[in-house]
Each structure stands twice: as structure tokens, then as C-alpha cells.
Amino acid sequence: MRRLLFTTAVVFFLANMAFAQAPELPGWKLVWSDEFNYTGHPDPTKWGYEEGYVRHNELQYYTVNRLENARADGHNLLIELRKETPESFLPTSINDEYHRYTAASVNTRNTASWTYGRFEIMAKMPEGKGTWPALWFLSPLRTPRVPGPPQPRGPDGREVQGQGGYSGGESSQGEIDLMEAWGSRANRTAVHIHGTKGHTPSKTVPVDDMYGKFHLYAMEWYPDHMDFFLDQDKILTYTKDPELGWSFDHPMYLIMNIACGGPDEPAPDDSKLPQFMTVDYVRVYQKVVK
Incomplete structure (x- = not known):
């Protein structure tokens, strides 16, 4: 009986190890x-955080090391947008009805960055x-945004034209948006x-139930072009053009x-939160050099 239990435990352990390991991809x-x-x-050792009101006069406050906003549950990473007013996070000068949300923005800025490769995110x-x-991906050399106080918003919760919730500069180090979506445009994803x-090549495509089903968002980044995939379908190729320059020959994280709100979205429907x-x-591969 003891041997049977030991054998069963070993089989269970090996099965879980096999399940957890990423599959090999030829090449x-x-x-x-x-x-x-x-x-x-x-x-x-893999993830850090942005903190505060960071960009675009968005409505959420990004928290750090807070399980309510970012946690692993043994199977998945959950990034949670919540309706709440954590007074310890919010400056006392912010007293309008819109800036009452928390979320998380996790990143590899200080832990890992890559030049070229295949990037897969199932989400x-x-x-x-x-x-x-x-x-999305940015260069660690890019000047960080400096968080600033949120600005007034219109009656529908949208950003007032010309206002912004951050200050600071940015360089021409490039940005890759592997997946960007807006709640007001249901079941659509964009690459930018x-x-x-x-020059900003982009492509927007429909997604079959992106809220209820996992989908693979992937990119293959080469010295002279990038290929973007939704599940197994290639949706966009961007090729280096000497006339336009190329901002993608250095590491990116x-x-x-x-986020919620911002220049193109109203305030969230609180009855639908949390989301x-x-x-x-998340898997990162690099080409095998023969």
C-alpha cells in the first residue's frame, strides 16, 4: 500500500511538472x-510594478504588491480592476467621483528585456x-513617465481635451502594442x-469571445520585420523601411x-466590476543559432 501511494504521488508530480512546462517549438x-x-x-524575480496615476489621465491608481490587484492563483495571473477608494493611496486633493478605481500594471522593466524572439501570452x-x-513592450532606455495628479473630467467621465494625468518625456525608442483593447469596442483587439x-502601423481584428475564452497573443520579432499572431492566425507583418527608420534593434521589456477611462473611454460601469x-x-523564445 505504501509503495502504491508513493508511485501514485510520483506520477502525479511528474504529470504536473509536464503540464507546467512550456512546449518546445522547432527552431x-x-x-x-x-x-x-x-x-x-x-x-x-520576474515582475515589478508601475505605481500611481501614470498616463493619459486614466482613472485607476496602480498599486504595488497588493494581492487585491495582482495575484497568482496556482493556475493563472489575475490582474484586477476594482471600484474602491483606498485613502492611503489617494492624495487628499482628489475628491471627484471618477478617481475611485485601483488596478495593477506589472512589468519586467528591472528584471528582463529582450532583443528579437517569439513572445507568447495566453490570456x-x-x-x-x-x-x-x-x-505591450517599451525600451528600458525610454524616459519613464512621471506620475502626476489626475485632471478634471467631463460629465461623462471622459478626459477633458488637452488635459493629462502625467508629466515627463519619452524618447524615440519605440513601442510595440501586442494587444490593446477598449471595452466600448467589444471583442476587438488592436496591434500598434x-x-x-x-509612423504607426496598426491592425484591428475581431476576437471570438475575448472575455470568456483564452486566446494566444503572439509576436515574432526579427532584425528586419515583425509578425503578429492571434491564436494561429498571422494578422500583421511590419517590415523595416529605411526611409522611416527602425526603432526596434534594442532590448524591450x-x-x-x-487601465480604465482615459482619452477614448468613459468611466467604467461600476455594476460590472471587478473585472x-x-x-x-507568458513565454519568450529566441531563435536557435545553428
Whole structure:
């Protein structure tokens, strides 16, 4: 009986190890991943946080090391947008009805960045007007945004034209938006590549129930082009153009966040909160050099 229990335990352990391991891809080598098969805070050796009101006069306050906004549940990473007023986070000067949300923006800025490779994120997105989830990449060399106080908003909760909730600069180090979605545009995802000279190739495509189903958002980044995928379908190729410059020959790091409000979205529907970005895994591969 004791031997049977031991054998069963070993089989169970090996089965779980196999389940947790990322599959091999021909021609690629796995160099970084998080399968979120643990509980508690996102792994601090892999993830850091943005904090405060960071950009675009959005309505959420990004918290740090707060399980209510970012946690692993043994299977997935949950990034949670909540309706609440945590007084310890909010400056006393903010007393309007809109700035009453918390969320998380996790990133690898201080832990990992990559030049070229295949990037895979399996995730479900939050639902409802006002939500603004994103999976995106920036250069660690880019000048960080300096958080600033939120500005007044109109009666519908939208940003007042010309206002902004941050200050600070940014350089021409490029930005890659692997997945960007807005709650007011249901079941649609957009890819944006922000390069030099104001050139921003983009593609918006429909997604089959992006709130209830996991979908694979993937990018293959090469020295002279990028390919973007939704599940197994290639949805966009961006090729280097000498006339336009190329901002993508240096390391970039990953950001995963939920925002709400901002210049293009109203305030969220509070009756639909909380909302979640649920991430099954993040995997980074690099080409095998023969």
C-alpha cells in the first residue's frame, strides 16, 4: 500500500511538472517564462510594478504588491480592476467621483528585456465599457513617465481635451502594442507599432469571445520585420523601411495592465466590476543559432 501511494504521488508530480512546462517549438529555445503555477504575489524575480496615476489621465491608481490587484492563483495571473477608494493611496486633493478605481500594471522593466524572439501570452480580457487592457513592450532606455495628479473630467467621465494625468518625456525608442483593447469596442483587439517619424502601423481584428475564452497573443520579432499572431492566425507583418527608420534593434521589456477611462473611454460601469485580465502564461523564445 505504501509503495502504491508513493508511485501514485510520483506520477502525479511528474504529470504536473509536464503540464507546467512550456512546449518546445522547432527552431526556437525557451529563454524566459512564467506559468503562474504558484499562489500569491507575482514572482518578484520576474515582475515589478508601475505605481500611481501614470498616463493619459486614466482613472485607476496602480498599486504595488497588493494581492487585491495582482495575484497568482496556482493556475493563472489575475490582474484586477476594482471600484474602491483606498485613502492611503489617494492624495487628499482628489475628491471627484471618477478617481475611485485601483488596478495593477506589472512589468519586467528591472528584471528582463529582450532583443528579437517569439513572445507568447495566453490570456482572457476584462469586459465592459471603460476598460482598457494592454500587453505591450517599451525600451528600458525610454524616459519613464512621471506620475502626476489626475485632471478634471467631463460629465461623462471622459478626459477633458488637452488635459493629462502625467508629466515627463519619452524618447524615440519605440513601442510595440501586442494587444490593446477598449471595452466600448467589444471583442476587438488592436496591434500598434509606434516607430520613428510618426509612423504607426496598426491592425484591428475581431476576437471570438475575448472575455470568456483564452486566446494566444503572439509576436515574432526579427532584425528586419515583425509578425503578429492571434491564436494561429498571422494578422500583421511590419517590415523595416529605411526611409522611416527602425526603432526596434534594442532590448524591450513587457508590460501587462488594465487601465480604465482615459482619452477614448468613459468611466467604467461600476455594476460590472471587478473585472480581470487572466493570464495563463507568458513565454519568450529566441531563435536557435545553428
